Amino acid sequence: MSSTVTNARLGSAPDSWGVWFPDNPRQVPGTRYLDEIAQAGYRYMELGPYGFLPTDPAELGEELARRDLKVSAGTVGGAFHHADQFEAIKKDALDVARLAAAVGATHLVLLPAMYRDLLSGDYLEDAELDAEGWGRLVSSVQEIARIVASETGLRAVFHPHADSHVETQQQTYRWLDDTDPDRIGLCLDTGHIEYGGGDSAEIIRRYPERVEYIHFKQVDPAKMAVVKDRDLPFSEAVKLGAICEPPSGVPTVESIAREMNRLDPSIFVIVEQDLFPCHPDTPFPIALRTATQLRGARIAR
Template sequence: MTAAPSPAAAAHRIRIGSAPDSWGVWFPDDPCQVPWQRFLDEVSEAGYEWIELGPYGYLPTDPARLADETARRGLAVSAGTVFTALHRGPAVWEDTWRQVGKVAALTRAMGARHLVVIPSFWRDDRTAEPIESPELTAAQWRDLATGMERLGREVRDEFGLRIVVHPHADTHIDTEENVTRFLDATDPDLVALCLDTGHYAYCGGDSVRLIQTYGERLGYLHLKQVDPEVLAAVVREGLPFGPAVRRGVMCEPPGGVPALEPVLSAARELDVDLFAIVEQDMYPCPPDRPLPIARRTRRFLRGCGA
């Protein structure tokens, strides 16, 4: 287990962190990405004390080594991340659990308590080609809800972790309609929400309204913004998410939407402990670009009282 962050950081109800995503990391191994050592060095240098694991295999998967590498940089882990395709029914459970088990074990070993669960894309994440329908049938919605509840129960019972489901562009949990349908169909005791402000805005949602309406479901935050002008072109042209990111749809705050001050204010009104992890999608990006953005973003968030 890693060393705990400073008492001052622990005193905040909202704990700010960052993630490999903000360094252009989408895959366990890719020549377009910075080495993991550089990510750890720079995220600490930028003033963050919390990180996510990112794609399994990007950071060391040996808990002792990862604990040493993070602790000596003053970092601790807030969550691991998994992708699931539970709308495909019970046939995918074994493969899903095999993947989840590896990530959950490392997450627990690092002292974290959350597992971020992202639904599978209906487009290929490298080629952007459609691989299934963007709309779920009623039966698939039932499989998604019951599968996610099972995942929440088994992750809790086996690893002591809480799953937080992350609505995401180019998945079946994306728009306000689909997010609220999913939340209404799942047990609050088993399934919480990871609200990503950028993805929700990308898909037309209002983060503040979602927090005010479903605040009891909020278990985790991802902070990012979208450039409204780029987003308008993305919508007009029907671009997939990957090409949209390469065009710069996710932008540095405070240059985009939603405004993060009202989001953080609404989250504070819940009076619960939350992680708020900065995640600015920038894949691929020049290796020298992330650190200056990360520093400016941390200063901006301090100005928001976070």
């Protein structure tokens, strides 16, 4: 099979500019993110945390048009396994989805809550859900996806994440087996799967029809060994440089490119190299080099 992909749509996200929060003094402003993602040659982007970019659709639309940028998706996370959080998550999801849809996005990325505090690393919950909690996560994610599709037309994709209850390859398989493909798809984050000891290419081979959206990132195996040995939380792993610039980590660009022919030829491939916190001059040259490399490998256009 050919690995040539001519129509996959390459983009990036605020994570690659060190943005994790709507507002933080250690982050670049939204205007700089927009300027630099366009200058790096990406035509597609995610919105990032709600409020980081303008939430008025007309204002945001003008900013995008000025730079010839298009939006692939919005993102929203929450503790789907807690019944008392459902209404709050639904409100957040609809706020993000309505804004994203208004500026032309087609997807909403849903992220599970982390069982460790993002900044302190403290354990907030057990790493494994019991049967009741797992069932609630599955049902809540699918119901949010249904509501979002009904009210905004966006397709929801679920994003397994480090330090969350869906982080390993086996947990991802379980989630795929327990969910309705007509209701929701998978956002395959290659870095998070490898962070959890998995094989992203194998997920594509096993469930090509469920992989509807890709976040591309790599992890440094040597630094990941330190993360596991010291039981470091995700934020400390990022500071250590465990999320690394291609071609320094896994999965390799080539291993993913070889499987891309199994997927929708116009799938979004969104680069996400977590850098929080970082010097404001760090992201742009990395983004430029990464875009050049992925296009050179014909993983996307």
